[in-house]
Amino acid sequence: MSQPQILIVEDEAIVAMDLKLHLQDLGYGVAGLASTGEDAIVQAARLRPTLVLMDISLGAGMDGIEAARQVQALGMPVVFLTAFADETTLARAKDSAPYGYLLKPFDERSLHSTIEMALYRHRMEQELKASESRMRAIIEHALDLVVILDLSGRVIYSSPAAVHILGYQEGEKIGTPVVDLIYPEDRGKYAAIMGELAKAPGTSLTLEIRVLHKDGTPRLIEAVSHNALDVPGVHGIVVNARDITERRQAELDRQLMESKVQQSQKLESLGVLAGGIAHDFNNLLMGIMGHAGLALMELPADNPIRRRLHQIEVAATRAADLTNQLLAYSGRGKFQIEPISLSRLVDEMESLLETVISKKAHLEHHFEPGLPLIEGDATQIRQVIMNLITNASDALGDRTGRISISIGTMETGPLTPCLAGTPPEGLSVYLDVTDTGAGMEPDTLDKIFDPFFTTKFTGRGLGLAAVLGIMRGHHGAIQVTSRPNEGTSFRLLFPRSSQTSVRNTWEESPDQAYQGQGLILVVDDEEAVRSVASATLERYGFTVQTANNGRDGLRAFYDQAARVRLVVLDLTMPILSGEEVLAELRAGKGPGATVPVLLSSGYSSSDVAGNLHRYGPISFLQKPYNPGDLVQKVRVCLGE
Structure with missing residues (x-):
């Protein structure tokens, strides 16, 4: 802010110079000195000071009160300095509407406070006048x-x-x-x-x-x-x-946006809850699935108890599938991101899709040639396609009908209308699943992505909720159109990948004859997980050491760093998380920088995955897993 410039009007030179020194000490600039009323008006017009300090008594000629009237007409505030406090002088001074009144002699504090209040009042009045001018202009040029x-x-x-x-x-x-x-x-x-x-x-x-x-x-x-x-x-x-045409449309748009925001917040809250439940259940299922799998390995093939153990394992697997649907709904169910060809993925699923649809349904494919790839988790996208195809078949019921899968490209952006998710910016790859079934009423359409909402007697209401979660995890969006008795169409919008080729992945199948050797460190806060992992790895010839939190895991590693061949590391633990342990291992140049690490978690988060990839290539095993899954991943990590 520039320094306020003050014009001093005082007929006594000594008083004027003293006043000038006081003002400079207070940080003000002195625009000039005037000794008469006439000179004050001339200098005020020429110098345009921020404020005028005006002595009322100026000797012969125009007095300060008359000079103040003309100076303030120029738009500058005036503060009176006077030795007179009689009623007549005060009355005349009031008529000129000064911004302050100081009686001589005055101290520096009074001078400073009076000037500041005068400047503040003048600034407020100017702002008020500007506001009034603006309002007058608006009213005079109103568009009504x-x-x-x-x-x-x-x-x-x-x-x-x-x-x-x-x-x-x-x-x-x-x-x-x-x-x-x-x-x-x-x-x-x-x-x-x-x-x-x-x-x-x-x-x-x-x-x-x-x-x-x-x-x-x-x-x-x-x-x-x-x-x-x-x-x-x-x-x-x-x-x-x-x-008010545009205003009313804006109100409708705002209401629609608020509805979408509320829906998004509701889904986000339920997603966090669903993800937490799924994580805890997966840790619990580890004990059931893992020990059942170990028992099956130890029993002879003709033992009658194998059938019951197998039923336990199947039940645990089904429970794990349900928790995976919860993870998918929460948007935390994808981890293995890779370039994917949607058309190839659907072709590979064709025989499977034929088995889940109604016998009276005819399945059709329509693929654009030369489709770009997308980035995603193939397993999760297969689940999306299966859920949509199953729903389409259910919509047909006992009627003969058609289900079609179409894949193509389209330009999308923030204004692309979608029922759920955020439309990608630029060229998107879409996958349509359309049926000629019963269709939906508008009130049903508004609820289809709510968890536990279902129109099926035996349904759990997690299918489309999982679809939404997976699409959010893939930064995609969903369009839905439906008419009662005419059918429904789901369009999934995926961002286009910058990759142009699909990576072929290979993993060795579990081998019962395989025998490993060396020390493996298992760091996990769940006793059931440590028990299953230890028993499995020891069965295959490894020596196992365990730790139940990240701090103890680091201590155990450094105690035997030269012997540790692999660290099986849980991501979510007390004291030190898996990510913190991994960061500590990779921070130095010793054995921790190169030791293979197999990450494991009750849920897998794309956000965590993105953060952890900065530590180099990593392997991941999602809970619950059976002994064969663990051994297969260990062999991949060890290059065996």
Whole structure:
């Protein structure tokens, strides 16, 4: 902020110089010195100071009060300095409307506070004047339409705003019955309002009504109509109308956006809950699935208990599938990201899809040639396709119908209408699943992605919730169109990948004859997980050491770093998390920088995965896993 410049008007030179020194000590600039009222006016006009300190008594000629009137007319505030405090002087001073009044002698503190208050008051007054000028300009150039009607409802006056609101030139509709300008469906409302208004002179009524633009399109206006039939010079009904078409559309858009935000917040909260439940259940299922798998390995093939153990393992696997659906809904169910060809993925699933659809359904494929790849988790996307195909088959019921899968490309962006998710920016790859089934009512369509909402008697209501979670995890969106008794179409929008080729992955199958050797460190806070992992690895010839938190895991590693061949590391632990342990291992140049690490978790998060990849290539095993899964991953990590 620039330094305030003050003009001193004082006829005594010694007092003026003393005042100048005081002002400079207080941090003000002195624009000039004047000793007469006439000189004060000239210097004020020339120097344009921020404030004028004016002595009332200036000797012969114009006094300070008269000079102050003319200076303040130039837009500069004046503070009086005087040795007089009599009522007559005070009365004259008040008439000039000064911004302050200081009695001599005064101290520096009083001078400073008076100047600051005067500057503040003047600044506030200037801002107020500017605001008033702006408001006056707005009112004088208002875009509202003013129309005056006679008792019969004909236009006798129309303001210039008719040009931009309705497209008619000024005066073009004079003498026209205003009902001709009303949208046909709203003419009954208009007649009722005007009939009521005409009965009561001096009253006003507000209404919203559609009027016809000159080009024939309807415009929604908000009108305040006043009965001035008995007002001399008016003798009519004055209508002040404002075009609110865009405002009303904006309100509708805002309501739609708020609804989407509320839905997103609800889904986010439920997603966090679902992810936490799935994580805890997966840790619990580890003990069931792992020990059942170990028992099956130890029993002879003809042992009758194997059948019961197998049923336990199957039940645990089904429970794990359910928790995976919860993870998918929460958006935390994908980890292995790779370039994917959607058309190849669907081709590979064709025989499987044929087995899940109704016998009366005909499955069709329509793929654009030369489709770009997407980035995603193939397992999760297969689940999405299976869920949509299953729903399409259920929609057909016992009727003969058609289910089609189409894959193509389209340009999308923030304005692309979607029922759920955020549309990708730029070229997107879409996958459509369309059926000719029963379709859905609008109120059903609004709820289809809610967890536990289902129209099936035996359903859990997690299928489409999982689809939404997976699509959110893939930064995609979903469009849905449906008509009762005509069918439903789901369109999934995926961001295009910058990759141009698909990586072929290979993993060795478990081998019962395999025998490993060396020390493996298992770090996990769940006793059931440590027990299953230890028993499995020891069965295959490894020596195992365990730790139940990250801090103890690091201590165990450093105690035997030269012997540790692999670290099986849980991501979510107390004291130190798996990520913190991994960061500590990779921070130095010793054995921890190169030791293979197999990460494991009750849920896998794409966000965590992205963070952990900075530590180099990593392997991941999602809980719950069976002994064979663990051994297979260990062999891959060890290159065996």
